[in-house]
Amino acid sequence: MEQPQRARISLPAQDYAAIYALSDIHGCHDALLEAEKRIVEDASAIPGRKLLMFLGDYVDRGPRSSDVLQHLCEPPPSGFDRYALLGNHDDVFLKFLDDPGNNNDWLSFGAGPTLASYGVDAKHLLREEGKSIEEFGEIVRQAVPQAHIELLRSLPVAVTVGSVIFVHAGIRPGIPLAEQTDEELIWIREPFLFEGPRLPVLVVHGHTPAPRPVFGIGRIGIDTAVSMGGDLTVLKIADNRQTILTPSF
Numbered sequence: 001m002e003q004p005q006r007a008r009i010s011l012p013a014q015d016y017a018a019i020y021a022l023s024d025i026h027g028c029h030d031a032l033l034e035a036e037k038r039i040v041e042d043a044s045a046i047p048g049r050k051l052l053m054f055l056g057d058y059v060d061r062g063p064r065s066s067d068v069l070q071h072l073c074e075p076p077p078s079g080f081d082r083y084a085l086l087g088n089h090d091d092v093f094l095k096f097l098d099d100p101g102n103n104n105d106w107l108s109f110g111a112g113p114t115l116a117s118y119g120v121d122a123k124h125l126l127r128e129e130g131k132s133i134e135e136f137g138e139i140v141r142q143a144v145p146q147a148h149i150e151l152l153r154s155l156p157v158a159v160t161v162g163s164v165i166f167v168h169a170g171i172r173p174g175i176p177l178a179e180q181t182d183e184e185l186i187w188i189r190e191p192f193l194f195e196g197p198r199l200p201v202l203v204v205h206g207h208t209p210a211p212r213p214v215f216g217i218g219r220i221g222i223d224t225a226v227s228m229g230g231d232l233t234v235l236k237i238a239d240n241r242q243t244i245l246t247p248s249f
Contacts, residue, residue: 006086006157006182013162016081017048018238020245021166023055023206024087026227027062027113032071035232038245040077046238052080053159055206056087056168056186060110061227066117069148086155087168088186088207094152097144100137118143157185163200164237169207170219174198192219202242204235213244 020039025032036052043050058072059065076082093114096106107122115122120143125131131139141149158177159166165177167185170192176199189208196217197203206223213233214221220242226232234245 006155008158008160008177009083009156010160011051013164015049016051016161018043018046018236019051019053019161019164021053021055021204021222021235021237022232023168024057024209024223024226025054025062025068025232026057026060026089026110027065027068027117028226028232029062029064029067029071031226031232032068035234035245036077039234042236042245043079050080051161052076052082053166053204054082054084055166055204055222056085056155057089057206057223058084058087059093059114060089061113063113064117065114066144066148069151070145073147073151083159083166084151084155085159085166085168086152086157086182086186090152090155091186094149096137097141097149097152100133100140104133115140157182160201164202164204165197166204168205170205171197171199171203193221204237215242 022035039052058068072084089110092103092106092109095103112122120140125136125139157167160177165171169186170188171177171180172184172188173191173195193208196219201218203219205219205221208221209223209225210221211224211230213224213235220235222233222235224230224233236243236245
């Protein structure tokens with residue numbers, strides 16, 4: 001059965017004195033807390049409402065996916081609105097929870113640390129106890145709080161603020177946002193990375209890791225591979241300027 005299209009949200013640019021975006025947390029809860037602390041400190045000098053944008057991939061690879069999702073279930077910092085987008089890893093995780101038999105490829109997609117963060121030992125259950133994938137899927141569903149599942153179901157795939165589009169992966173060049181598929185917004189690399197959006201917009205995205213933030217044609221990529229020893233980059237947009245808040249950059 002085809003899934004309904006996820007939300008694409010539009011916000012008035014004048015509502016926010018500053019926007020802070022970060023992406024591809026991948027279970028790195030400590031890095032998230034440290035980045036959010038720096039954001040709050042920086043924002044304290046800016047009067048007015050601020051926007052906190054999370055660009056997806058909260059689970060897999062890093063050690064504390066459950067804690068990251070729990071953090072997103074809780075209220076944002078005072079003075080902030082917060083939107084969290086769907087990443088491709090989040091989508092595959094949710095699909096496994098819904099239908100493990102047809103989505104067990106997630107188990108080789110960085111899932112081990114996510115399962116461990118919920119107290120599930122995949123190797124023991126699947127290899128040593130010989131659980132079927134359906135039995136294993138039910139154990140995982142029971143281990144994941146319902147609030148985390150509802151959060152994953154609720155995540156939009158795009159937020160537009162004025163002429164800035166926040167997505168997880170990118171957009172298909174030259175195609176209006178309303179005509180993009182969810183799959184494109186959470187999975188695309190080329191031709192977007194080379195061509196940019198080919199629209200009069202700035203796209204802020206993650207998904208494709210790099211050693212440093214990438215300021216490309218009509219796009220800014222901020223996945224700097226925190227789960228592989230990199231930084232959790234924070235992009236700040238204020239006064240029509242885009243700057244990197246991460247100290248090492």
